[in-house]
Amino acid sequence: MKIIKLLSILVAAVLATSACGGSSGELTIQDAWVRPARAGENGAAYFVITNGTTADDTLLSITSEIASATEVHMSMGDANGVMSMQMQESVTLTARDKVEFKPGGLHVMFVNLTRDLKVGDTIPLVLNFENAGSLTIDVPVKAP
């Protein structure tokens, strides 16, 4: 009987931890990186936003000091292999879900970089969310 009791406590403990494991209860930004580029060109940044909260949130804008403008775009391919980019006014972040910014998909576009982005540099980026407010992240420049 003692063993069964002990086991049930153990099972309960494991269940409790795994239930919490899925979300931190916060909105987090991970795996961020910027593609190397030169001043005067356009650049791109990528990351994964996890909305661990129980409410939907919206990415309203992104600001940086390294370009004339910082925009969010989506690269999309059609059935004929034609790729185009569409500017996104905002990005919806569903509660307890994540949105991946990745090459060939959703990405941050730096228009007219004011400086070179070299591998090893770190770029501060400010992401402005409707609920989570402004989050600043330091993003490394990496070769893909």
Place this chain on the structure above:
Amino acid sequence: MIKKNQYFLLFIMTAVIALGVLVEVVFRRPYSFHGTVINPPLPVTDFTLQTANNEAFRLSDQKGKIVLLFFGYTSCPDVCPVTLATFKQVYDNLGEDSQKVRFVMITADPDRDTPDKVSEYVARFSPEFIGLSGNRSALEPIWKQLGVFVEKQDSGSAAGYLVSHTSSVYVLDPNGSLLMTFPYGTTEIDMANDLAQLLKQSKQ
């Protein structure tokens, strides 16, 4: 007991034969390409465009080499660098064979991309890569012949117009005929394997 052992032996023998057949089938099967093969290859009309320092690049001068063509533009921050980064990995993957392949980007945006600009852009991925631009009148027949769609797109972006363009990679054989296309997203491994196979076949 003896009977049991015999069954076991029979099982082992069957397994060995089955394995042999499997190996035969897998290894004797002709190579199947990852790219889309154009059969018969489509002869491409010779063209001349400009590379760095306005130097002429003529397709027919590349005879004997496989030519990889990609269409893009230097203001493109996402899809074009992805493809050029893949080119670099393919180049590295091919080893010595890379000398038998030309890696070329042709602009889809001649109004903003000068030959120098495209050359400088691709050289950042590898000094061996070739960047080409030219007059619209020189580019349009190339786009048309290969079925490359190019369209300026008013995006509302601070970058001005963007360009929608076909993002496939076009493979021309050593005679300058279109042999294969790789859709966007083909991995460097698949591209390198296909190219190595093409080089092997062209030797025979």
